[in-house]
Amino acid sequence: MTFALMYTYLLSMKTILKIGLSLALAVAFVIPLSARTVDATGGSGVKEIAVSSRGLAYDVSEIRVNVGDTVRVTYTNGGGRHDWVVDEFEGAQTDVIRAGQSQTVEFVADRAGSFEFYCSVPGHRQAGMFGKFIVVE
Incomplete structure (x- = not known):
């Protein structure tokens, strides 16, 4: 794997983790409890x-x-x-x-x-x- 390809891969993984964390926080604060x-x-x-x-x-x-x-x-x-x-x-x-x-x-x-x-x-x-x-x- 070349350096450029590895760098691109790491950036995309970082982006995916940020999106996942953002979604988890949104769900925790927006979805109501079972009323x-x-x-x-x-x-x-x-x-x-x-x-x-x-x-x-x-x-x-x-x-x-x-x-x-x-x-x-x-x-x-x-x-x-x-x-x-x-x-x-x-x-x-x-x-x-x-x-x-x-x-x-x-x-x-x-x-x-x-x-x-x-x-x-x-x-x-x-x-x-x-x-x-x-x-x-």
Whole structure:
């Protein structure tokens, strides 16, 4: 193998590795977690709900509770700076927290309807970091 051919080969391998690494990072931060629905409409007492995130996605796409329920959400941030917010209920907002941190909020779901929980960091909601918060009668 000549020097020129070997040099060309090494450059192309380096390019392939850079592209592969870029794709792996893009997948890690863009593809959402396998989202789940939390149905907490059964039983009585405080409804304990755990929500986490990675990249720009929550691991929960929908939360269902009964009207009048006291809801306790523990949000764990898996990366970046995020929060968890439902505008319609007093106390239903965490602070913006760093990766690896958790925060718990407690509030009363005092009216029925379909609402949205989301990350209030600019651009995150628009990028898909939101879900449904449904309160049933």
